[in-house]
């Protein structure tokens with residue numbers, strides 16, 4: 312909770328601020344907002360309004376449980392939710408007029424997006440001409456933790472080396488050891504893994520350029536890795552650029 316409600320928000324504010332962008336009185340769209348926890352944290356910034364957008368409709372129940380989750384983590388929930396709303400959509404056509412938002416934000420969502428280029432084109436469309444997009448992706452697929460399953464399967468780069476059937480069998484074996492997490496592992500985590508788009512930071516950059524977005528600032532997230540087990544067909548940057556933070560503007 313602390314990481315999403317507080318740390319992500321601090322990283323965003325610092326990265327945008329260092330890039331020379333103000334957040335004061337700006338409208339923000341969060342693409343792939345998930346359970347809304349980050350959005351509640353963003354309300355602590357001097358933004359005018361925050362809209363959470365996702366293909367999954369965050370239930371009123373999930374949203375109404377957020378203040379208690381935040382309090383249980385020893386933090387203070389937002390007191391005024393009138394600056395927040397949640398919208399669901401089909402994953403490609405955003406239900407907003409062109410230029411509706413000063414800032415488009417996205418955290419740990421783009422590796423799950425099926426139609427990356429279409430969503431980037433929509434981001435460009437709904438962003439104001441002098442606005443910016445802040446997009447964080449972690450982990451990129453070919454990097455060591457790209458499967459999102461490495462808490463449960465530890466052999467290096469198994470997701471690039473093994474078939475889905477082999478990986479499923481290992482996940483099932485790991486789930487037997489963790490009965491409380493079994494349904495989550497074989498349901499949510501497996502579905503998430505099989506729906507990852509598999510793109511790299513370079514692929515994302517190419518898509519962004521094609522839709523007319525320019526990268527104004529980028530930070531790579533990378534770790535010391537032993538890549539000796541990785542297949543030779545992958546490039547060094549695919550294997551070692553584990554994540555990116557980017558600020559993008561319209562051309």
Ligand SMILES: C[S@@+](CC[C@H](N)C(=O)[O-])C[C@H]1O[C@@H](n2cnc3c(N)ncnc32)[C@H](O)[C@@H]1O
Nearest residue numbers: 342343344345365366367402418419420423424
């Ligand atoms: C790993 S979750 C991250 C959620 C949230 N940003 C966070 O960090 O807690 C990825 C989210 O992306 C959403 N997603 C997948 N495809 C999407 C799309 N085309 N447009 C918007 N959201 C999408 C999923 O439904 C999911 O909520």
